[in-house]
Amino acid sequence: MSRTMGFTSHARYKCLEDLQKDSVDLCLTYCGWEYCESGYRFGPNKREAYVLHVVKEGKGTLEINKKKYKLGPKDAFLIPPGVEAWYEADKEEPWRYMWIGFVGLKADECVSGAGFSLKNPTRKIGCMEKISDYIDRMLEAHQLSYGDELTRNALLMLCFAAFMEDYAKNSAEDGTNSGRSYPGFVYVKHAMEYMKEHYSEPLKIGQLADFIGINRSYLTSSFKKVVGCSPQEFLVNLRIEKAKSLLKKTDLSINAVAASVGYADQLAFSKVFKQHCGKSPRMYREEKMELIVMRAKGYTAQEKM
Known part of the structure; x- marks a missing residue:
């Protein structure tokens, strides 16, 4: 019996998906980036894992928890597991975004520390270049070897380290608080x-x-x-x-x-x-x-x- 892990590499779409969930604490399940077509829509559906998107350019709309969000460059949005959501690229300026999907015992803590929740699923980020580099390196590590698996999960942790550092800096500047308050x-x-x-x-x-x-x-x-x-x-x-x-x-x-x-x-x-x-x-x-x-x-x- 076998299961497949998919790797797609194209000029407008690059994705690694259906990864083995072997790491208990924090594990990457898929990642990628895409230049979306005008009006491209995904959902509504429910995910089995957390998925976090970052918009690199263009515009789009997210609907989650009965609320709509208009998003643009440097906006990030979180969809928690089991929560129905859909998102759609703008017809005039379709977005290009990247994403990471993840599970694990520390996933909730990482999400909270990075400044996301179901109540506040979106925020601006100032660490775009770091996140983009980490995701590109995840995609490069697409073989089934144990070494590549460790590399992908290490890069996932670096992503959250960047998100958390960015959120802590923004919170200090504008006086906002995380769920820890x-x-x-x-x-x-x-x-x-x-x-x-x-x-x-x-x-x-x-x-x-x-x-x-x-x-x-x-x-x-x-x-x-x-x-x-x-x-x-x-x-x-x-x-x-x-x-x-x-x-x-x-x-x-x-x-x-x-x-x-x-x-x-x-x-x-x-x-x-x-x-x-x-x-x-x-x-x-x-x-x-x-x-x-x-x-x-x-x-x-x-x-x-």
Whole structure:
């Protein structure tokens, strides 16, 4: 069994997609850039990963969370996983943009630190050249080797370092604050740290709230405002990401993997895993990666590697 990773290189479109999600903390899943055609529209749809776009030139429109945003050069916009959105290039001055898609346990923290949230999904950036260089280098590292995988994820971290530095500088200049100013942020941070340390143990959200010293409803509402999901969803995602790493990188039995991530019942673990990944733990472990190189967007594969 195999799965494909696509690489497309064309004068107006360059993209790397369907990357293996092996890094638990922060992992690149796709990246690219495109000179969009007049009026080109994508969506509405929902993503499985975060996707962050940066507009290099031209104009376009984003609709997300029932709001429309008119965007231009140096605007960046975030679409969180599970959130419906669409975006469209201007008919007179269609935009050229670049993007990164990513998942991982630190994804929420990176997004917040870079100044993005569902409430504030767009902002101006002053680090365009750095981000453009990092994405170009990601695209160059498109082979299936472990070295290229490490290179892509290292460049993803450099992207967020640039975004965070830029946001901190802008916030200091205009007096704005990030989500860290929200009163419940400190509780959410404690809850996330506790779950990362104890995900392999039986863990109930009510008990977690008691441990932190707040009620469950306040923890849940704070989590949704800061992270974009409930504490239970975060815990399940955490366990599944850990399980995926164990399945790919160890020879542990499925039952042992389930126990290692807090599931005493292998059947229950397999059911949750399939709901999140679209395949059983055994199928996920057995699938192999295959690189497909294409001449242009939407073209038939040119070669396999």
